[in-house]
Amino acid sequence: MTQACPFAQTLERTARGDADRSAAEFPLMPVGQACDMGRAADGTPLIDPRVFDSAEFFRNPYPYYRIMRDHYPVFRDKLHNCYYVTRYDDITRCYFDDEGFNTIPKGSSSGVLGNTQLELSGIEHKRRRNLYGQHLVGQSLEARIPIIERLADSMISAWDDLAAEGTIVCDQGGVRTVEIGRAFANEFPISVVCGVLGFPEEARGQFYYWYNSMMSGLGGSETQKMGLEARQDLEDYVQGMVEERRVRPTYLYDRDGKAVGKDVISKLCETKIDGDYLSTEEITSNIALVVGGGGETTRGAIMNMWYLLLQHGDQSGRVLADERLWDMVFHETLRHSTPIGGQPRHNSFDIVMHGQRVPAGSLMNMVDVSANHDERIFKDPERFDVFRPDLYTGKLLRSGFASQGRHSHMAFGVGPHLCPGAWIAHQEATIGSRVLSRRMKNPRIRVDRMPKDVDGISLAPVGLGSVRELWLDYDLA
Amino acid sequence: MTLPRADGLTLQNPAPAADTLDTSLWVGPPTLGRNGVAVAPRAVTKGAGYRSYEVHQRMRVQQSTEKLNPLRLVSPEFARDPYPTFEILRENYPCYRDWIGNSYWISRYDDVTSVFVDDANFETRPKLWFYGDDAFGRDLRSELPVLFSQAAQMDRHAIPVAHALIDGFASDGHADLAIAFAARYPLELLARVLDIPAQDFDLFVQHYWTMQRGWDWDPEAERDGRQAMRDFANYFRPLLEARRREPGEDMISAIATLDLPDGPATAEDVVATLLEGDHETLHGGLANLWFLLLTHPDQLDRVVKERRLVRFAWLETLRHSAPVLTARRFARHEVERFGFLLPEGALVVSAAGAANRDPRIFAEPHRFIVERKDLCPREPRGQYRADGLPAGIAFGLGKPSRFPALPEDRPRSLYALTRDTAVAASNVLLDRLTHLRLSAGAAPTIRSLRLGDMHSCWSLPVTFGAV
Helix, strand or coil: CCCCCCCHHHHHHHHHHHHHHHHCCCCCCCCCCCCCCCECCCCCECCCHHHHHCHHHHHCCHHHHHHHHHHCCEEEECCCCEEEECCHHHHHHHHHCCCCEECCCCCCHHHHHCCCHHHCCHHHHHHHHHHHHHHHCHHHHHHHHHHHHHHHHHHHHCHHHHHHHCCCEEEECCEEEEEHHHHHHCCHHHHHHHHHHCCCHHHHHHHHHHHHHHHHHCCCCCCHHHHHHHHHHHHHHHHHHHHHHHHCCCEEECCCCCEEEECHHHHHHCCEECCEECCHHHHHHHHHHHHHHHHHHHHHHHHHHHHHHHCCHHHHHHHHHCHHHHHHHHHHHHHHCCCCCCEEEEECCCEEECCEEECCCCEEEECHHHHHCCCCCCCCCCCCCCCCCCECCCCCCCCCCEECCEECCCCCCCHHHCCCCHHHHHHHHHHHHHHHHHHCEEEEECHHHCCECCCCCCECCCCCCCCCCCEEEEECC | CCEECCCCCEECCCCCCHHHCCCCCCCCCCEECCCCCEECCCCCCCCCCCCCHHHHHHHHCCCCCCCCCHHHHHCHHHHHCCHHHHHHHHHHCCEEEECCCCEEEECCHHHHHHHHCCCCCEECCCHHHHHCCHHHCCCCCCCHHHHHHHHHHHHHHHHHHHHHHHHHHHHHCEEEHHHHHHHHHHHHHHHHHHCCCHHHHHHHHHHHHHHHHCCCCCHHHHHHHHHHHHHHHHHHHHHHHHHHHCCCCCHHHHHHCCCCCCCCCCHHHHHHHHHHCCCHHHHHHHHHHHHHHHHCHHHHHHHHHCCCHHHHHHHHHHHHCCCCCEEEEEECCCEEECCEEECCCCEEEEEHHHHCCCCCCCCCCCCCCCCCCCCCCCCCECCCCHHHCCCCECCCCCCCCCCCCCCCCCCCCHHHHHHHHHHHHHHHHHHHEEEEEECCCCCCCEEECCCCCCEEECCCEEEEEEC
16 A cells, blocks of 8 residues: 655655756846735745845845835844845934944954955944045045046046057047947046055056955955955055155146145154054055945946946936036936945844844845835936936035935935045046047937847846946047 | 652752752742753843853854855755765754854754753743643643553564554555555554554544644644644543543543542643644655665675564664754753854754764764664663763654653653564565565655745655565
């Protein structure tokens, strides 16, 4: 007699279903639609946490974040052992609560970037932040604007030589095709950083390599070693430089050869905290942070600005006719597609948020890109609209900005850890774009050279991060 | 210093003795850890976000992790065969910081066992916590009457259940041992231990299975698991009342008649108790034992000739192919271990599967050798080093017993019970079936069906003669 196993079916179904699911990638969906991950008994869509590692999520994250905002404002991800906070108001509250949501070093960046103010809290953070921050705003920044402009101009002038090579810049029939990334955006921000820090011209190539290695090492993957080594090399290099400038400070000069002030490293060398000079190690770590923060993010902003704007012909027409509007393009781009997804925090206490219990010490990811698409704040958030009436486009404030129906975007965070480079990044991106728009006549996207979406026709969405390559055509005459 | 125990008894010998502990920093009375060790009350965490720069410096000393992409730890290939990945971990990263899973992987034998026994620094969180519903019910597994009833009923039914199962397929000459025997045996046995009416068995199995699958990361399984728990509680409610009126010797009767400080046991407590216990080691252990014996015919021959070796085959199986490969522990507070400053709440994944094949401990660790000379023949609790020999680690997922090691007033440990039961069932199998061998063309494997699930043999077709 064969006795049927009462759960053989369960077993088989489980085996079959799971085999299918682990083999199947998450399907690539039309942008704006989430794939089906099952539903709760009451019809609420479920989120399969494996989606966060998928290609689909990377290119099309917003519908998933919308499910989380609507149904799981604090989403518990047991596969990645973390929580996601996705609504604008919640994130703002958490960012301001420096004590309840701390920044002590548990993030993957700590190895590569070193000890930076990203991971300090309270008074220690405040003291150091102001030290570095002051060099990136106000008068110190104003003094650098001509340098930034000159740099952009000279990079674009170099395109004529590049056109002879015909790889990233090529001319044909009065039309010049240029890959904005390699020809401009990749190196422009990092050159500005080099200038601000006062690195010698001849070291910039090396510097650029270190920077790239550090960026690719941030994720804590197999490239992390490369990042750590680059970090060490940079540190050795900067250490020598710091020790030299402690004795012989260097100065920045304006167009007329007049000294406008000391460079940041020289200034830091003579800065004291509590009567003590900053250690070389400390200066180095924070320079590494400036390198990381000031390079990749600004590159992404410039790329995304041009990519998104040129896909909206009506808006690009107005912007190209009036270069004051680039500030609005900058803010709307950072709202619509920020290169940085969010910031980690760890809750210092056992808390309950939106009914979700979170034990002390848990990793809580503040999803800035989701806050920027929170329909509670921004109407029709998936739409790119430079002239959006509900977005504040003035200078970013630490306290954030929310009044008269306008909110600031969350790309730089708010509160004590508001990106200290926000203002210089803004200047770099808008000055760079203005110079580009002056020099390029009738710019448009060279569609056939751009990566396509899954349908093979429309341009790929930005998704998380930023566009890697951007091919533009413009008229030479 | 004496400390009250949850069961109302008094613990006479807390270790270390409380007067040798530095209690000056404690903020309240000590609590009792799960294995009877006094645990410092949580220090005030106010201002925990504030770090001195010096503490912070230590985090700078970091290893690189270029030999292992953390995505590999959540890949389907890892679910199929984790041992190559375990080897990379164990031989390169004694403590691997997994940025994607936000955890620390411990993989060497001495490290893994040190985490398991360190109840003062690392805590186990119950499955109900993973369900996000700690208040659902009480886990009554450690109540003495429950333990006694469980041990007595398991002893009583271990052999009859095995016979009954084999009756079902003995005359066929072939069977799938993984499904018809290994998967079924623990649930049949559990149903007898609980004295579930025969007509409810299918329902019982369905609910139990669904509930046990639901606590981890899979949202659909979690949804079904929650529902199963509610249905299960509704099923147990009348049963529990009936047993309270007319108690028998089964485990539900033992639960029903408990005298608990916060009121008599509810149906939800029964479900919580069943959830926190599990059948996985018996199910996966039996399946893997027979997989290994059948794929190592020389070892099987020896076991057939010399039955005392069944017990050693079981222990070696739990070392070589433990069904539960990793156990999660959480740092109770910031603690510096393995070259890392583990923050409060840090998830430490103790990879028992990696530790069990640590060449520092076991010679030729990848080989299945029934009469292994370097394996402790006692309960595989990991921390055991009887006669200086290490044991395989297989019971990592259960929390440590809060009872002293060798008491007179408690039944055999669950580890010993499981071992004796598995050995008894396997002996019945050997008694009843002769010339046991794999079916022609069968190529069985061991794998997890789903990421993080039990690592076991799911299909093991065999042919045999019957006595």
